[in-house]
Amino acid sequence: MSVSVLRNSSPSEPRILLAGVLALLVHLIFVAIMIFGLDWKDHPPEGMVVDIWTELPKPIQEPVKTQPPPKQLKPVPEPVKPKPESEPLKPEPPKPEPAKPEPVKSEPVKPAPQKALVESPIKKPDIALKQKPEPLKETKPDLEEQKKKEQEKTKEQERLKELEKQKELEKKKELEKQKELENKKELDKQKELEKQKELEKQKELQKQKEKELAAQQQREREAKAQREAEAQRAAQQAAARNQVTNEISKYKALILAKIKSRIVMPPDLPGNPVAEFNVTLLPGGDILDVRLSKSSGHAVFDNAVERAIFLSKPLPLPSDPALFNEFRNLNITVHYRE
Amino acid sequence: MSTTVTQDMSFLHLISSASLLVQLVMLILVLISLSSWWxxxxxxxxxxxxxxxxxxxxxIFWRGVDLNAxxxxxxSSRYESGSxxxxxxAGFGEFNKHPVGSDLDAVMESTRRAMRATYQREMDYLESHLSFLATVGSVSPYIGLLGTVWGIMxxxxxxxxxxxxxxxHVAPGIAEALIATAMGLFAAIPAVVAYNRYASRTDQLATRFESFMEELSNVLQRRAAE
Incomplete structure (x- = not known):
């Protein structure tokens, strides 16, 4: 009995479920490593594609790169831009001209204060004379004789004084006239000097204008020269492109001719069926892939053309490897009847 | 050309784009790997x-405990007992079943037989599934190789x-085919390592059991002779 019981107890295995969970865990970790660990494989192929083609096309890209140089030449317009700057300079010279009248106006203004200064000393004595006689007249009623005498004396004195004053006034007037003359002379001199200065300024301005004009002309000439150079370059580039396009079209025609020469035309097809093929080339003229992009409707004709394409391997390609990009994917259309 | 080069090369995409037989092989290998790890x-x-x-x-035994106890x-605690x-x-129960005074040789013989029978059963229990691990370790690389060869074909x-x-043109197909080999190796390597380790452990246990059986029969024989 006891033995049979023990027998049954033997399969009671510890932690079966835990073992299953651990096994699942191991696999989940492994799958995660595979998924995230293999992601880097996406990138290297792209690098491969870039490496193959960047080196070969360089010879062509150099003529193509001449397009960027125009970009460098475009800064040339920048020296040309100064023109608008110089043009504003033209209006500027006129501004000094209106400014010239201003100094002229200021000249009369300056003399005006001078005249006022000259006149004011003259007027003040007049007032002083008028005030002084008035107190003298008031003393007359106190002592008539004395007053009379005094008045006479005073009158004489006054007369003398007036004479003296008149003389003084005359002298002053003369002095004033002299001063005025001197002032006028000075003013004239100043005016002349100013006029001379204005003339000099005008001359300088004219010189400046002339210089600016000359500079502008030089800039324009340089710009024109640069434009002409650019035009020449563009023309050269266009010519080079024309040559390239001529070369490309020439070789495409050669390829088509070679393919056509290999076609074994199936006899008696109705109409003029057209088959279009998309041909992928390798450098050297080898054919990587031929795809029928548009069937002619006659499988015989399609097959004949496809066979001819393979037979015409290697296809004629221009010796310049840079032009190969134009031939990598060729669209070839073949007509049944020419 | 460019379309093939820029193909998605991620792990899941490679598996899903593989051919049916390769996918079947991968499924088998996943199941094998899961069970082998289990x-x-x-x-x-x-x-x-x-x-x-x-x-x-x-x-406990060599401390000299009372054998009946x-x-x-x-x-009484049979579900927590060891082999x-x-x-x-089994041996002691068989030994006690014989009445006192019966033939000593016959008693010892039947006791040894009872112990040997339990020993065989216990060894069978300990070594169960080890053969499965050995099979996984030897076969799963070949299964993976089959998938790889098919994919490359x-x-x-x-x-x-x-x-x-x-x-x-060839790279994606070979890559997805090689995943089958990788899975086969992933299943095989731990299985082989585990099989070798567990086999040596069970061998060690077997020698311990056998030597204990000999020692116990000696103890019982001495006890019967008293």
Whole structure:
């Protein structure tokens, strides 16, 4: 009995479920490593594609790169831009001209204060004379004789004084006239000097204008020269492109001719069926892939053309490897009847 | 050309774009790997448990405990007993069944037979599924290789339709085919390691059981002769 019981107890295995969970865990970790660990494989192929083609096309890209140089030449317009700057300079010279009248106006203004200064000393004595006689007249009623005498004396004195004053006034007037003359002379001199200065300024301005004009002309000439150079370059580039396009079209025609020469035309097809093929080339003229992009409707004709394409391997390609990009994917259309 | 080069090369995409047979092989390998890892962990726990129980029982037995009490305790707690305990219980139970005064040789013979029978059963239990691990370790690389060969065959067959062969045409097919080999190796390597380790452990346990059986029969013989 006891033995049979023990027998049954033997399969009671510890932690079966835990073992299953651990096994699942191991696999989940492994799958995660595979998924995230293999992601880097996406990138290297792209690098491969870039490496193959960047080196070969360089010879062509150099003529193509001449397009960027125009970009460098475009800064040339920048020296040309100064023109608008110089043009504003033209209006500027006129501004000094209106400014010239201003100094002229200021000249009369300056003399005006001078005249006022000259006149004011003259007027003040007049007032002083008028005030002084008035107190003298008031003393007359106190002592008539004395007053009379005094008045006479005073009158004489006054007369003398007036004479003296008149003389003084005359002298002053003369002095004033002299001063005025001197002032006028000075003013004239100043005016002349100013006029001379204005003339000099005008001359300088004219010189400046002339210089600016000359500079502008030089800039324009340089710009024109640069434009002409650019035009020449563009023309050269266009010519080079024309040559390239001529070369490309020439070789495409050669390829088509070679393919056509290999076609074994199936006899008696109705109409003029057209088959279009998309041909992928390798450098050297080898054919990587031929795809029928548009069937002619006659499988015989399609097959004949496809066979001819393979037979015409290697296809004629221009010796310049840079032009190969134009031939990598060729669209070839073949007509049944020419 | 550019379309093939820029193909998605991620792990999941490679698996989903593989051919049917390769996918089948991958599925089989995933199941094999899962079950093999399950058995690896199961056997790990079982063998650890047996070694621990054997250590404990030998420690108790050689301390000189009363054999009848030990036998009773083992029978009462039979679901937590180890292999060596069950061998002892089988031998001691058989020994006690014989009436006092019966032929000593016959008693010892039947006791040994009872112990040997339990020992065989216990060894069978300990070694169960080890053969599965051995099979996984030896066969799963071949299954993976089958998937790989099939995938490479397909990728080369697709090359025949292209006139100009490039590595870009073959690479995706080979990559997805090689995943099958990788999975086969992933299943095989731990299975082989586990099989070798567990086989040596169970061998060690077997020698311990056998030597204990000899020692126990000596003890019982001495006890019967008294």
């Amino acid at each position: 058995f690896i962990f199961r056997k790990l726990f079982v063998i650890r448990y047996e070694i621990k129980k054997t250590d404990e029982f030998e420690d 030990l036998h009773q305790r083992i029978i 060596l305990e069950r061998i002892f219980a 397909n990728s080369f067959r697709s090359l025949s339709s292209v006139t100009q062969a490039t590595i870009a």
